Amino acid sequence: MSASTPIDGFATRIRNGDGGGMISAWIGVPDPLFVSHLAQEAFDAVVLDMQHGVWDVVPAANGIAQGRLAGKPVLVRIPVGEFSLASRLLDAGASGIIAPMINSVADAEAFVKYAKYPPLGERSWGPTLAMNHMKLPASDYLASANEKTVAIAMIETRPALDAADEILRVDGIDGIFIGPSDLSIALSNGAKLAPDTPEMDAVLKHLVARCRAHGKFACVFGSNGERAGELLKMGxxxxxAGADTQQLRSGAASAIAAARKVQAG
Known part of the structure; x- marks a missing residue:
């Protein structure tokens, strides 16, 4: 892959709003073959979930490679607080890192330290796979890495919501990712899981507006394709557009139902 591929232009497109509203796959099953299959579909990107999925670093690195082979940028959601993984996954060629439970400026700054090279952060040098994927010499990679990758802070708690403006002001935070399920639990003090409600929509619209005010981009988890469309319309x-296991089971259920319908007819 050369530095001019759409994969390595992903960061520029999402920062500039040139994507026209991107739809990404979300994969928790820790098998690079899942990435290979879903990356063949018309997704704009693929996210590997290390927080609630069961990916380890080696299969994640292979998953990143499978995404690149299919021409798709791969982002990774790391486990809570494991910021050192950000550097390793960027070294493997990830186009971005999503960090969950960023509740304060201090959390955001700690994340940036591992996700960006100086002067923004303190990322350690060693991007052998990334340079191989991009076909860049070391000097060019160093000069462009902060711009070619994105650091995305998740907003999913009441403290994070209250601190959203301050988090968005942190240099090196490129955008935010909203987790409506956790946010709905937090805002109801644990009373309900309600990610797709008018009350949550009001919070989501507020956060999109704050991103626009700070010149940052806004990402969100949609529970299914229809909800993803609503969220794109929201800005x-x-x-x-739903997780891999949901799509797998939905496809299986649809095939079984179709077979039984024909059998009964």
């Missing part, structure tokens, strides 16, 4: 730049 989000990057949405998930």
């Amino acid at each position: 989000f730049d990057f949405v998930i």
